[in-house]
Amino acid sequence: MRVHFIAVGGAAMHNLAIALHLKGFKVTGSDDVVFEPSKSRLAKHGLLPAEEGWNEANISDKLDAVILGMHAKADNPELLKAQELNIPIFSYPEYIYEQSKQKKRIVIGGSHGKTTITSMILHVLKYHKKDFDYLVGAQIEGFDNMVGLSDAPLIIIEGDEYLASPIDRRPKFHLYKAHVGIISGVAWDHINVFPTFENYKEQFTKFIDTIEPNGTLIYCEDDVALKTLVSDYKGDKSLKVYPYQAHEAVIKSGKTFLLVNENKKLPLEIFGAHNLMNLNAARLACLEAGISNDEFYEAIQSFKGAARRLEKLAENDNTVIYKDFAHSPSKLKATVGAVKEQYSERKLIACIELHTFSSLNRNFLNEYAYTLNQADYAIVFIDDKTLKQKGMQAFTEEEILNAFKSKEIKFFNQPEKIKEHLLTFQLRDVNLLLMSSGNFGGIDLVTLANKLLLN
Structure with a gap:
């Protein structure tokens, strides 16, 4: 497969480019500016564009696909050339879906906690040596890349609600068609795209609509707006719905201990009510991925948190x-x-x-x-x-x-x-x-x- 990335320097874009390169794809890319750490990481894999800027010559009918980043504009000359040649054009979430159609898809959405919940799930699955693919919004310990693609039967996806691309105005998390969807909370964000809170909340209702038939929704019932949104949902009746709250814990001498039962307290590397809610969401998702509660508790003790979080x-x-x-x-x-x-x-x-x-x-x-x-x-x-x-x-x-x-x-x-x-x-x-x-x-x-x- 020959794939070209327009705006390859983006955080998600350059990670997807590297993942496809490692999978054996022929990958090229362009951008008008590439900052660190994208620059060094692309260079390490021989994917850094030789020069900055857009060039129609990068686009030919030999390409199997063009992946368009949000940083590009709708009048980008490379995009216009690809459209002229009728080359299939994807946003990166669309292409992630293309690569995971045959996999079980667990998608983590919400206004906050997405990266942490995703990172927790990945940590637990890796701890138990499970076979999985992933897309996460931050660099996390034990993973060289923010995107991993293979022949694994399962993929864990952090589902951002921002727009997919300059020519696809759908929120990214609508495109993944989850089998298991998680919503951590709903608090108004991205005002430049969603001018009212009602408009913003509507995107999460639509996300629930995209969950596959007989799928699962896991949501935080402590979030009043989210709880109302879920209770008012009139869509797919086959949907299994599991609410969660913060996991029980105690703090002693500046250390948080998870209360598993009356006789079992587990020390954690993380803390805070929000992280105890994130942890419970991750636990329920891991159950859907075939991880038992005991296996989850064993692994989560060593989770140190996602990058840039505390x-x-x-x-x-x-x-x-x-x-x-x-x-x-x-x-x-x-x-x-x-x-x-x-x-x-x-x-x-x-x-x-x-x-x-x-x-x-x-x-x-x-x-x-x-x-x-x-x-x-x-x-x-x-x-x-x-x-x-x-x-x-x-x-x-x-x-x-x-x-x-x-x-x-x-x-x-x-x-x-x-x-x-x-x-x-x-x-x-x-x-x-x-x-x-x-x-x-x-x-x-x-x-x-x-x-x-x-x-």
């Missing part, structure tokens, strides 16, 4: 400094609450960088109300350079305070200023949580964390 930057006997990918309101609230509960005897400084299009939209900003209230000291950062790059108007401190519904928040819009402010703290019996889907204006967070521990 990663320790530095710690000593009385302080831990974390960074986390949390950026949406629901993720922010859950992460702050988890760290505060795990270390209830310590104070918590919580710092969030608003970086995504939704978080920087004035119509969405009020969704952040009260999300930082469990922190003892809260900081909001918006890099002025990010606003300029996105062509968006700067925020005032008053707008931020009103949106977060707190007068105690400190607001910064320059990385040097927030770094200078953080270095004034003496972190004794105080934890620091740095949350962003960006990079805090290029601040070296590891160096900053180590300096803070020396204060």
Whole structure:
């Protein structure tokens, strides 16, 4: 098979390109810019385009398929040439489905927790040496790639609700046709695509519609909006529905122990109510994959978490400094609450960088109300350079305070200023949580964390 990737540098795209290459496909690709780590990873496999930019010469009738990334535009010259030659064009979720039509498909959807639930399932399956394929949204320990394709009878797919491609405006998770569908929660996101919460929720109802006949739906019943959505569902009557809540656990001396039964407590590497909910979703999914409860509990003890989720930057006997990918309101609230509960005897400084299009939209900003209230000291950062790059108007401190519904928040819009402010703290019996889907204006967070521990 000869396959060409338009916008091969994307996170999912370059991983799929590598996976197909390793499967024996003839893979080529193009992009107008390729950043790290995609650049080095593509180069390692001989897949990095010789030059940046689009070139019609990359497209010929010898290609079996073109895979189109979201970064490309609808008027991309390579896309137009492929359309002219009637070459089959796929988004990457469509192509994942093409590669998994004969497999059992477990698809994890939801506004938060998708990557963690997927990572938990993959960890357990690998621990027990099961044969499976996968697509996950982050690099996880023990896996060289974020996509794995083989002749395995099972595939685990993280199902993003964002659009499939510039010419396919369906949410990605609608395209996988799950046998087992998981929904972790429904909290408004992607305001640029789904302008109202009702419109956003509708995508999850449609996801349930895509589950194969006699399939299974696993959902978090603690999410009020999701519970209502499922109870109101009038579709496939053959659908088996399994609700879940957070798994029972206790915290002792800053360590979380899973309560399996009256006589059995298992130590975990992860913590937080949101992760205990994620864990129960993963357990139910693993049962559908042929893993027993005992096998699940044996394996999950060694799960250390997905990349960019509560990663320790530095710690000593009385302080831990974390960074986390949390950026949406629901993720922010859950992460702050988890760290505060795990270390209830310590104070918590919580710092969030608003970086995504939704978080920087004035119509969405009020969704952040009260999300930082469990922190003892809260900081909001918006890099002025990010606003300029996105062509968006700067925020005032008053707008931020009103949106977060707190007068105690400190607001910064320059990385040097927030770094200078953080270095004034003496972190004794105080934890620091740095949350962003960006990079805090290029601040070296590891160096900053180590300096803070020396204060």
